Amino acid sequence: MSRQRRAPGPCGGRVHNVLRAAWSRAQRAKPSLGVAALVLALGCGGGGQGDGGPKVIVLGFDGMDYGLARHFMETGAMPNFARLAESGRFGPLGTSVPPLSPVAWSNFITGMDAGGHGIFDFIHRDPERMIPEFSTSKAESSERTLKLGKWQIPLGSGKIELLRKGEPFWSVLERRGVETTIIRMPANFPPSGSASRELSGMGTIDILGSPGIFSYYTSELFAADRQVSGGVIYEAWEEDGVVHAELHGPDNPFLVEKEEVTADFELYPDPEEPIAKLVVGSEERLLKVGEWSDWVPVTFELIPTQSLHGMCRFYLKALRPELQLYVSPINFDPLAPDIPISTPEDYATELARRSGRFYTQGMPEDVQALKAGVLDRREFLAQAKIAGDEIRRQYEPVLADFTSGLLFYYFGNLDQVSHMMFRAIDRQHPRYDPVADAPFAGVIEELYRQADEIVGYTLDHMADDTLLIVMSDHGFASLRRRMSLNTWLYERGYLAVKNPDLSQDPGFFANIDWSRTRAYAVGLNGLYVNLAGRERDGIVPPAERRALMEEIAAELLATIDPATGQPAVTKVYRREEVYRDRGAIDVGPDLIIGFARGTGGADDSSLGGVPPEVFTDNDGEWTGDHGMDHETVPGILLTSRPLKRPATELKNLAASILAELGVEGFPATADPGEK
Amino acid sequence: MINSFLRPLFDGLLYPFRGLHPLVGLTVVSLVAAIGILYVFKLTSNQDKLAAVKRKIHAGLFEIRLFNDNPRAILRAQLDILRHNLTYLRLAMVPLLWMIVPLVLVIAQLQFHYGYRGLDPGQSTLVKVELAAAAGRPQAILHAPAGVAVEAGPAWLPALNEVAWRIAAVEPGDYELDLEIGGESLSKSVRVSNDVVRRSPIRPSAAFADQLLYPAEPPLPRGSAVRAIHVVYPPGDAGIPGWESEWTWMIVFFVLSMVFAFALRKPLGVTF
Numbered sequence: 013m014s015r016q017r018r019a020p021g022p023c024g025g026r027v028h029n030v031l032r033a034a035w036s037r038a039q040r041a042k043p044s045l046g047v048a049a050l051v052l053a054l055g056c057g058g059g060g061q062g063d064g065g066p067k068v069i070v071l072g073f074d075g076m077d078y079g080l081a082r083h084f085m086e087t088g089a090m091p092n093f094a095r096l097a098e099s100g101r102f103g104p105l106g107t108s109v110p111p112l113s114p115v116a117w118s119n120f121i122t123g124m125d126a127g128g129h130g131i132f133d134f135i136h137r138d139p140e141r142m143i144p145e146f147s148t149s150k151a152e153s154s155e156r157t158l159k160l161g162k163w164q165i166p167l168g169s170g171k172i173e174l175l176r177k178g179e180p181f182w183s184v185l186e187r188r189g190v191e192t193t194i195i196r197m198p199a200n201f202p203p204s205g206s207a208s209r210e211l212s213g214m215g216t217i218d219i220l221g222s223p224g225i226f227s228y229y230t231s232e233l234f235a236a237d238r239q240v241s242g243g244v245i246y247e248a249w250e251e252d253g254v255v256h257a258e259l260h261g262p263d264n265p266f267l268v269e270k271e272e273v274t275a276d277f278e279l280y281p282d283p284e285e286p287i288a289k290l291v292v293g294s295e296e297r298l299l300k301v302g303e304w305s306d307w308v309p310v311t312f313e314l315i316p317t318q319s320l321h322g323m324c325r326f327y328l329k330a331l332r333p334e335l336q337l338y339v340s341p342i343n344f345d346p347l348a349p350d351i352p353i354s355t356p357e358d359y360a361t362e363l364a365r366r367s368g369r370f371y372t373q374g375m376p377e378d379v380q381a382l383k384a385g386v387l388d389r390r391e392f393l394a395q396a397k398i399a400g401d402e403i404r405r406q407y408e409p410v411l412a413d414f415t416s417g418l419l420f421y422y423f424g425n426l427d428q429v430s431h432m433m434f435r436a437i438d439r440q441h442p443r444y445d446p447v448a449d450a451p452f453a454g455v456i457e458e459l460y461r462q463a464d465e466i467v468g469y470t471l472d473h474m475a476d477d478t479l480l481i482v483m484s485d486h487g488f489a490s491l492r493r494r495m496s497l498n499t500w501l502y503e504r505g506y507l508a509v510k511n512p513d514l515s516q517d518p519g520f521f522a523n524i525d526w527s528r529t530r531a532y533a534v535g536l537n538g539l540y541v542n543l544a545g546r547e548r549d550g551i552v553p554p555a556e557r558r559a560l561m562e563e564i565a566a567e568l569l570a571t572i573d574p575a576t577g578q579p580a581v582t583k584v585y586r587r588e589e590v591y592r593d594r595g596a597i598d599v600g601p602d603l604i605i606g607f608a609r610g611t612g613g614a615d616d617s618s619l620g621g622v623p624p625e626v627f628t629d630n631d632g633e634w635t636g637d638h639g640m641d642h643e644t645v646p647g648i649l650l651t652s653r654p655l656k657r658p659a660t661e662l663k664n665l666a667a668s669i670l671a672e673l674g675v676e677g678f679p680a681t682a683d684p685g686e687k
Numbered sequence: 688m689i690n691s692f693l694r695p696l697f698d699g700l701l702y703p704f705r706g707l708h709p710l711v712g713l714t715v716v717s718l719v720a721a722i723g724i725l726y727v728f729k730l731t732s733n734q735d736k737l738a739a740v741k742r743k744i745h746a747g748l749f750e751i752r753l754f755n756d757n758p759r760a761i762l763r764a765q766l767d768i769l770r771h772n773l774t775y776l777r778l779a780m781v782p783l784l785w786m787i788v789p790l791v792l793v794i795a796q797l798q799f800h801y802g803y804r805g806l807d808p809g810q811s812t813l814v815k816v817e818l819a820a821a822a823g824r825p826q827a828i829l830h831a832p833a834g835v836a837v838e839a840g841p842a843w844l845p846a847l848n849e850v851a852w853r854i855a856a857v858e859p860g861d862y863e864l865d866l867e868i869g870g871e872s873l874s875k876s877v878r879v880s881n882d883v884v885r886r887s888p889i890r891p892s893a894a895f896a897d898q899l900l901y902p903a904e905p906p907l908p909r910g911s912a913v914r915a916i917h918v919v920y921p922p923g924d925a926g927i928p929g930w931e932s933e934w935t936w937m938i939v940f941f942v943l944s945m946v947f948a949f950a951l952r953k954p955l956g957v958t959f
Contacts, residue, residue, distance in 0.1 A: 253846030280844040284824065287842040289813075289851055296813055296919065298853040300839050306811075347929075365928060 065190070065416035066673050067478040069470060072420065073463050074113060074198070074214075075427030075638065077487035078104040078646045084460045092468035093650060096480065100653045104646035106661030107486040109590050110537035110604055111642040113214060113427070114148050116485035117198040119662040122178030123679035128593025129178045131199055132600040133535030135618065139547045142521055144534050144620055148199045148215045149174055153265060163315075164268050172202045172351065177596045181666035181678055182207045182418060190673050191417035195410060196403070198422065198485075201374065202352040210355035211363065213422050216374040217351070219312075219322040220262050224341035224373045228386045229257050231335040242380025248279075248335060255279040255335060259292070259342060261312040261320060273312040273320065281331045290326055299328040304398060307369040309345055321348035323369055325398070327391065338386055340395075343372045366409045370402040377428035383633045389452060392432060400425035404466065411473055418673065423466065426459045430488050434636025438490040442629040471652075479672055483665060484647035489609050491630050491637035493573055495580050496614035497533035497605065498524075498622045504567060506531040509622055519621035527551065531564055531602075534620050536613045536639040538601030539564065561586055561602055573611065573627050580627070582608045582641045606641035613639060689792065690902035697796040698885055705882040709801055709926035712883050713939050716797065720940070721947030722955070724786060729957045731782040738958045740778065743771045779959065792902075794937070796885075799903035801936035803888060803920035805880045806856040811838060814875065815917040816850045816868055819892075825850060825869040825912075834858040834879055868913055875916040876904055890916040 084090045085097065093102070108116040108126065110133065118124075118131040126132045136147045150173045154166040176199050182192040183206035194200070196213030203210040218224050228240075229248040236247045248257045261273040281288040286301035290308070297305045305326040312320040322342040329336035344351055346364035353372055354360035364370060376399035382392040400423075407421055435441040436452035467482055474480065501507035508528035517523050524532060526542060526549035533539045541557050544550040552560055565584035573580040583606025590604060591597055607613065612630070616623040638645040649659060659668040667678045704712030747768035754760035806812060814829065827841040827850045840852030850868065856879040864875045875890050887904035891897035892914050898906050907913055925936040952959060 253844070280842075280846055282842045283845060285842065287839060289842055289844050289847070289849075296815075298813055298839050298842055298851055303839070361929070 067414070067416050067475060068418050068481065068669055068672055069411075069414065069474060069478055070418070070420045070481045070483065070669065071466065071470065072117075072197075072422040073426050073482065073484045073648075074422065074424045075430050075486060075488055076460070076463060076484035076648050077430075077489075078648045079487065080456070081460060081648050084457060084464075089457055089461050090464040092464045092471060093482070096467060096471070096482070096650055096652050100480075100651040101655070101658075102648070102650045104487075105483055105649035105659070105665065106663075107638075107642050107645060107647050108662060109585060109642050110606070111486040111638050111640065111645050112536060113485055114199045116647070116662055117200075117214070118148075118176050118178075120483075120485065120665055121180045121197065121199065122176070123181060123663060123666045124178050124593040124595075125591045125663055126593075126600055127587065127591025127597035128595045128679075129176050130596030130599045131176055132604070133538050135535040136538075136599060137534045137540065137620075139550075142526070142548050144520060146175075146215075147535075148176060149201055149217075151217070151221060159268055162268055163266055166265060174200070174202055174204065176200075179679060180204050180206060181670055182420075184670060184675055184678055185418055185673060188673075188675055190675070193410065193414060193417070193419045195406075195420060196422035196424070197420060198374070198424075203355045205355050207355055208417075209359050211360055212353045212372075212374070214374040214424060216353060216372055218341040218343055218373045219320065220260075220342070222341070223375060224378065224380070226341050226378055226381050226386065227260065227339040228381075228384075229255070229335065229337040229339070240380070240384035240386070242378075243384055243386060245386075248337070250279075250281060250335065253280060253283070255281070259310055259312075259322075259324065259339065261322065261342065264314050266315050266318070273314060275310045275312050279335075279337065281335075286331055288328060288331060290328075297326070299326060301328050301331055303328060304394065307345075309347075310342060320350055321345040325395075327387075327395070329391070338381060338391075340378065341373055346370060346372055363406055363410070367406045368402070370406060371399050375424060375428060376402075377425065377432075379428060379432055379634065382432055389432070389633075393429070393452075393455065396425060396429050400429075400462070404462075407466065408469075411470065414474075418669065423463065426463060427488075429459055430456055430636045431634050432636070434488065434490050438492070438635070441490050441492055441635055442631055443633075443635055467650075478652075480652040481665075481669065482648070482650040483662075485662060486638045486642075486647050487645035488636050488638050489640060489645055491610070491612045491635055493575060493580070493611040494614040494628050494630050495573070495607060495611055496617040496623050496626055496628075497539060498617040498620070499614075499624070499626045500568075500571070501531050501533065501539075501564075502622050503626060506564065507622070517616060517621040517623060519616055519619040521620040523622055524620070530560060532620070533605075533613075533617055535601065536618050537605045537607075539603040539605055541602045543602075557602070558586075565603060568605065573608075575627060575629070576610075579608055580611050582606055583643070606643075607639065609640050609644040611640065612637045690898060691905065693792060693796055693902065694885065697800065701800055701883060705884055707883070709883055709923070709936070710939070713801060713925060713936060714943055717940050717943030718947050720793070721944045721951060724944065725948055725951060725955050725957045725959075727786050728782040728959055729955070731785040732959070733778055733781075734958050737775065737778050740771050740774045741958065744768055744775065747771065791899075794940075795900070795902050797936065797940065798933070799885050799887060800883055801925055801940075802923050802933040803886045804923045804931075805878055805882065805884070805886065806920065807881065808856050808858055808879060811853055811855045812919045812921075813917070814840075814852045814854055814864060814866075814877075815919070816866065817914040817917070818848045818850065818868075819912050819914045821845070821848050822869075826867065827869075828867040829854075830865040830867075832862040832864070834860040834862050835864065835877060864918075866916065871912060873907065873911070873913060873916065875918060877918050886920050888918060888920050 085094045108119045114131050114134055115126050118129040122129040131147050133147055135144045138145050153170040154168040156167040157164040158167055182194055185192050186206055192207045193209040194207040195211045198214035201212035201215040203212045226243040228245045231249045236245050238245055248255050256278055258274040258276055263270045264273045277292040279288050279290055288299055290297045290299055292308050292310055295308050299305055307323045310322045323345045324342045325340040327338040346360040349360050377396040381387040433452055433455045435443045436449040437456055498507055508525040509523045510525045511523055514523050529542050530552050531541050541552050541560055542550050543552050543557055568581045568584050571580050585604040587597055587600050655668045657668045657671040659665040670678045747764045750764040751761050824843045829837055829852050831837045834857050836855045836857050838853045838855050842851045859879045862877050864877055866873045876887050878884055878886050885903050889901045890904045891901040891906050893906040893909040922931045922933045924931045925939045
């Protein structure tokens with residue numbers, strides 16, 4: 013017996029909150045992303061022997077910090093990095109403005125800055141509708157349907173559109189006959205289709221069309237009244253020795269009236285021992301308390317001839333005194349993918365057949381469940397290890413298949429876990445607790461050791477003439493303080509609210525009085541002028557835009573965080589100044605804010621809310637970050653030999669890689685002076 | 688008794704194919720089955736009458752083409768064709784009745800060779816003991832051999848009247864799990880192998896229907912407090928990736944058998 017209550021939550025974290033809340037908003041505003049996705053659906057050691065052509069392997073470690081990597085190399089924790097640095101080059105790699113993963117990886121992919129590729133943040137805003145929206149992809153269901161009573165038949169296919177502009181560097185290689193394999197490149201969902209083999213990564217949706225919505229089933233009273241970001245809590249009770257509950261899918265696109273598709277499951281607890289049997293369709297698992305299941309395939313029947321194929325992992329937290337069952341976001345099953353996640357389309361299936369099912373959602377580490385208190389830190393680390401192990405296991409056959417051309421392989425584990433564990437290595441962090449954090453003090457070092465092992469494995473299995481490039485998109489810093497840009501704008505009279513006494517701002521600009529607002533913030537680092545003729549309710553004449561931006565920039569740079577006595581913002585860029593590429597610059601914020609190292613934007617503000625305080629101590633679980641002054645969080649670049657064309661920043665790394673493969677002139681549209 | 692004869696017989700017949708791709712064995716089995724079917728069909732059917740009735744059906748079809756502007760002739764020809772078809776079915780029924788029992792026995796044996804995939808080392812699965820009657824928590828112990836590890840359990844699930852364990856395959860091999868359930872000592876086979884070998888997902892009760900459906904292993908003793916013991920094997924794919932189903936092999940078998948039967952009917956002089 014279960015009673016379910018969906019609880020799209022307010023903010024409480026950072027990037028994932030932003031993404032997930034924006035997803036919730038998008039769900040309400042237009043046909044669901046999930047529905048659109050549905051309609052759209054209608055041995056090791058051999059690598060490196062080589063075929064004679066040039067070979068380049070690029071390993072991308074999201075969030076690997078230059079300072080930490082150098083430190084661990086010096087202490088001997090990263091011997092393979094040190095070995096590689098001796099023969100090649102190791103140094104910082106300039107990141108993007110702002111230093112956020114989708115922006116940074118898009119810089120790398122296109123050889124352009126955000127002004128060229130059009131990805132400025134995780135979140136953009138639609139100036140016509142004034143709502144936050146995803147920056148990297150957009151899903152739309154078919155608009156034409158044939159209605160038959162309560163049923164409808166989509167007459168066209170929906171589409172998922174990659175919003176990143178510019179040509180990916182591997183397209184240029186493929187045109188020159190160089191084979192490329194691009195695994196989990198961020199900001200590449202749906203996959204570009206131009207590589208010989210591609211698997212989409214960060215940005216890939218779960219079955220609900222979101223970045224990842226977990227479910228939590230519990231018998232705790234009133235638990236379902238709790239709203240959490242990035243997940244839904246359902247009440248579920250045992251009756252006559254069994255718990256009946258449902259897994260929740262997206263709305264059924266074949267029904268005129270919106271109705272969620274569901275899949276039943278049962279949990280049979282042992283009345284005395286901490287163990288239970290789980291039954292999902294024809295799948296059965298026996299789980300002890302504290303155990304994770306493997307991937308359990310789930311089929312959502314839409315109509316008798318059409319089904320949606322998902323999969324999830326179960327974690328049995330407790331059976332007594334209360335049932336506590338965590339279910340991962342339902343991922344698209346790579347053995348039967350209903351959305352495009354690879355090139356060719358069956359490549360994801362081939363990978364799954366060779367090394368097992370794997371998380372297909374873009375960011376598999378469930379930081380939201382940790383922030384919501386559904387998983388504790390140990391449980392989160394166990395879940396993150398499962399996700400990381402899958403990706404490492406999958407790397408082995410991919411590397412074994414690589415004989416020539418380019419192989420790019422992405423590892424996101426280090427970034428996501430660093431976000432949640434950074435406080436354990438920062439004694440000045442407001443959440444630092446010497447006792448509680450002691451067991452986690454070595455987690456980040458272990459992440460770097462694992463990265464080192466991957467490099468060691470690669471060195472052992474690649475041909476001698478292969479160029480190995482190890483890079484990251486940005487670095488990391490402790491996130492001690494948070495600054496709400498919208499509140500700052502409000503206190504200085506740039507932004508007006510409808511109700512100053514509102515106890516809980518729902519965000520999404522709901523409380524902003526546009527008729528008196530001259531500037532607003534959305535996204536983690538973006539600040540926009542409420543420009544007449546551009547914004548739906550814009551009031552600032554275009555002629556006054558520049559003066560207003562300069563005024564705000566000067567005030568921001570002069571703002572002192574009262575708790576630290578230091579400037580809270582160390583860089584404020586006008587987009588016209590910081591971006592040299594201009595093809596998509598109009599999408600971006602007018603000002604890009606570089607917070608001081610240690611400070612980051614407040615989540616509520618990043619989603620269009622106006623929380624009460626400008627500055628707050630960071631008291632959440634998300635204790636490490638990089639959405640700061642980009643010069644303070646450089647990534648790394650490590651190469652097995654000096655590059656013919658040295659790269660100092662992400663934006664020109666692709667051109668260096670292409671030069672190694674005999675291709676010049678990338679990107680075609682870039683200012684040659686950039687290189 | 689029949690099962691105890693058929694099990695080693697089919698194990699021996701399929702032994703040469705155990706290490707080969709499943710389609711190889713299935714092709715040979717289908718060929719042999721087609722020849723057998725044709726032979727039985729020839730022996731047990733009235734070939735002359737079958738040939739005559741087929742000629743009459745063809746004549747009816749020819750009549751329809753010839754008199755396509757005469758509705759009465761067409762209707763009469765269609766009625767004749769229907770009548771001759773019924774005669775054909777009656778004549779074909781006799782050999783079908785002769786074949787049905789041996790075919791069921793053969794299919795049941797093949798099901799347990801081709802219907803399931805083997806466990807790989809490292810792979811987990813469930814061992815489920817169905818109890819015959821609801822009672823309190825039974826004393827349940829599973830003794831696993833060296834090639835199999837018990838990962839979890841026993842779990843007593845009163846709502847299902849079941850005791851379950853999770854086991855993991857450790858090393859390839861044929862093993863016997865020894866179970867003690869409520870004072871009874873029972874065993875259940877488990878095979879860790881990807882070869883085409885007989886796998887028994889269920890050790891059934893001694894009931895006739897259960898023995899007919901699950902002949903891969905000797906039944907449980909009569910009067911046992913256990914109704915059945917299951918080892919969950921993943922469904923097979925007959926060597927066709929993406930076609931995982933317990934019945935995939937059967938589709939392949941029937942299609943190939945039909946193809947071979949059609950191809951060999953003239954060389955073997957069989958009318959059907």
